[in-house]
């Protein structure tokens with residue numbers, strides 16, 4: 001049996017290794033990054049969940065009820081940050 005995640009607050013389970021499930025709104029995200037993007041953070045504290053479709057760079061709901069970044073439209077600021085202090 002492959003490892004999978006369970007929420008505890010809903011019936012949802014998932015098998016994708018990188019899937020990230022929100023324990024607040026019970027949405028399923030394709031990556032931790034997309035999960036983080038829907039969080040409403042105030043002074044470093046998560047205060048709630050935003051509708052992924054209303055984000056500045058909205059996520060799209062893919063098959064299986066998984067929220068992911070629209071393919072081919074990765075925001076410019078979302079590209080990898082190159083560490084400059086790496087030695």
Ligand SMILES: [Zn+2]
Nearest residue numbers: 022024025049
């Ligand atoms: Zn949420």
Ligand SMILES: [Zn+2]
Nearest residue numbers: 007009010026
């Ligand atoms: Zn859940």
